[in-house]
Amino acid sequence: ILNVEQSPQSLHVQEGDSTNFTCSFPSSNFYALHWYRWETAKSPEALFVMTLNGDEKKKGRISATLNTKEGYSYLYIKGSQPEDSATYLCAFYLSYKLSFGAGTTVTVRA
Amino acid sequence: EPEVTQTPSHQVTQMGQEVILRCVPISNHLYFYWYRQILGQKVEFLVSFYNNEISEKSEIFDDQFSVERPDGSNFTLKIRSTKLEDSAMYFCARGGALALSTDTQYFGPGTRLTVL
Numbered sequence: 001i002l003n004v005e006q007s008p009q010s011l012h013v014q015e016g017d018s019t020n021f022t023c024s025f026p027s028s029n030f031y032a033l034h035w036y037r038w039e040t041a042k043s044p045e046a047l048f049v050m051t052l053n054g055d056e057k058k059k060g061r062i063s064a065t066l067n068t069k070e071g072y073s074y075l076y077i078k079g080s081q082p083e084d085s086a087t088y089l090c091a092f093y094l095s096y097k098l099s100f101g102a103g104t105t106v107t108v109r110a
Numbered sequence: 111e112p113e114v115t116q117t118p119s120h121q122v123t124q125m126g127q128e129v130i131l132r133c134v135p136i137s138n139h140l141y142f143y144w145y146r147q148i149l150g151q152k153v154e155f156l157v158s159f160y161n162n163e164i165s166e167k168s169e170i171f172d173d174q175f176s177v178e179r180p181d182g183s184n185f186t187l188k189i190r191s192t193k194l195e196d197s198a199m200y201f202c203a204r205g206g207a208l209a210l211s212t213d214t215q216y217f218g219p220g221t222r223l224t225v226l
Contacts, residue, residue, distance in 0.1 A: 004152075043217045043219045097155040098155060099155065100145075101152065103152075
């Protein structure tokens, strides 16, 4: 069983503030790390697929970094907006499947 | 990217009954996956499927579970005799043609299964 952990479990952010949270994963046999954004009653939405150590990806105000040697990835939200409220999932790819973390639930207060 | 859709959105069944969850429409020559999330727990991999064959399955995917493409397009997950612990949100996802680590898996909206 792969140990993919996310912290914190939840966080509340004031509109306009920036925030970040962590995904940790096994540092051996690394292939790829996937990030998803999941709003209630909707499909999990793919954000990033990260593969290389030092990789940095960006989509609008959301960005992510990757450290495969130490086994962690950060996801950043800059200038949070209410529409950023969602659960953010990371998933470690191995042997044709994704192993997910429990997610970080972000609530942005107006 | 094309959407993955699932039906029904919510299914309530009695323990011991068979249920079939559907994933529609499906393109050919792609990998497909079923995952589930029991309330309060992590999303878990169940099975991957390619070209009418299971390519990988988890410990959860025992003899009570099966997957198939009954009409060449729909992709179904069948649970033969449901248990209370099968209550979960079930997600269908589609990947690329080669199941590469870099292939994005596109998820459907899920079917919430409630076993009474």
